[in-house]
Amino acid sequence: MKKICFLGSLFLCVGLVGCAETKLLERVGLTTLIGYDLGKEDGVETTAVVRQVGSELQSRVAIITAENKTSQGTRAKINRRAAEKVMAGQMRGILFGEAFAQEGIAHYLDTFSKNNELSGEVLLAVVEGETRPLIEFPYPNIDDIGEHIYKLLDQNIESEQVVSSTIHEVTRDYFSVGRDIVVPILKRDQELVEISGIALFRKDKMIGKLSVDESFYVRLLRDNYNAGVFETEMKGEDVPASLLKDPPEEINLVFDPIKTRKKVKLVNSKTPEFDVQISVQARLIEVKPTINIGEVKEAKELEKAIADDLSKELKRIIARCQELDSDIFGFGEFYKSSVHRSELTEEQWHVMFKDMKVNVDIDVTLLRSGVFE
Known part of the structure; x- marks a missing residue:
């Protein structure tokens, strides 16, 4: 009899935990990707891809843009525009617009490294032009542009087509004397997103680029x-x-x-x-x-x-x-x-x-x- 009561209590606890997790997911929005562009008057424009989970564990993707003086300020604005509290725990990728990267990304690398919500395995990339048009485009065959871009970068890094660009690796290169940053470049090609080359940095500022074919020679010597x-x-x-x-x-x-x-x-x-x-x-x-x-x-x-x-x-x-x-x-x-x-x-x-x-x-x-x- 005691054994039956114990098993009943165990199943009840598991059920309650499952309900608690469902309720928790209903109250938060999971950010999978963010893009940074230059805003007005020295501000920053942030575009976030947020996955929101419903009561039946069905999810939908929302794209929210906000502008402020700082990245944390834009995060607060995005929260005020979202139905659920926006969390960064599921962040997979961070994109920089080309003009934004040319201005310098050191402040953001420092901010990322201090954020305990972010994994060191989050991938960084530069976008030809601005990030917002690439993220907001209505791709007919892509449900979650955040997840898609992460998988695009990840599989090309795994198959050794482009250099790896995790937060950990990019931050390490930035703080190393005698080594500069290099990250992949993305662009939209009609209804697809593709890797178009690699961005070269001098300290924290993008100062040039190489083609995808030329990136082979970079990896040949770097890795x-x-x-x-x-x-x-x-x-x-x-x-x-x-x-x-x-x-x-x-x-x-x-x-x-x-x-x-x-x-x-x-x-x-x-x-x-x-x-x-x-x-x-x-x-x-x-x-x-x-x-x-x-x-x-x-x-x-x-x-x-x-x-x-x-x-x-x-x-x-x-x-x-x-x-x-x-x-x-x-x-x-x-x-x-x-x-x-x-x-x-x-x-x-x-x-x-x-x-x-x-x-x-x-x-x-x-x-x-x-x-x-």
Whole structure:
């Protein structure tokens, strides 16, 4: 009898807890995404995507915009316009309009890092133009734009297509001497949202951008690939005549998967000068037009041609970042850790960074050929 009473009490408690959770969800709105744009008179315009849960656990998405002098001020205004108290515990993404990012995001990074409601895994991105039009657009096949953008960023980071940009990583880069911020860029393309490139920062201000294709070379030097996919174009003139007698102007190649390892060494602390060695192992799954690399000699010739092309492009991207004065690769960190008792400051490094010399040596190994067209 006691056992029956105990089980009855247990089921009653579970039922009450379930009811309590339902009632709690009915009283709050869960913010999944926020976007920041420049407001009027030095203010900030915040657009929030809020998921509101009904009594039958059915949910709907509301998009609320408010403007104030501070981000916390806009949050208070959004609360006054929402049917339920707005909570940030389910935040998945934070977007900055392009003009907003160019003004500087340091204050907001500091605010995010102090907010115990936010997870360090929230993803940051820049939007071409302003965030509000992208968030408010009535996408016919997207129910929750906040959840959709998070999944878009997350799966492309997981598949190693773009750099990772969590609050934790971006804040770490901001406070590191000798490393600058880089985050993905989003844009609306008709009824879809896509990743269009990466934003380069000098300290907390966006000062330039690179294309999606160029972001491959950024990851090649910043991180190690473990299973990435990459499509590139080579000039026909860069392919040995022994492989293709009458080459077109461009040759398309697709690699999957890509595995890389890198080594960076400071060889001259005064210039400064670095040696960068990168080993690339990849499976060539498509090349157009067809190149026959059945023989070992032919495969080696193609490997060298690809390595030379990758080296040339990586040098170009590094030079571009030097022009923009954005050390997204973290050469300053390598320098500081390599020079004994270095008291390197951010200002000192960026003076040196512009004249920095980098020797790039890339070694490519084609694991096996795949399907060609």
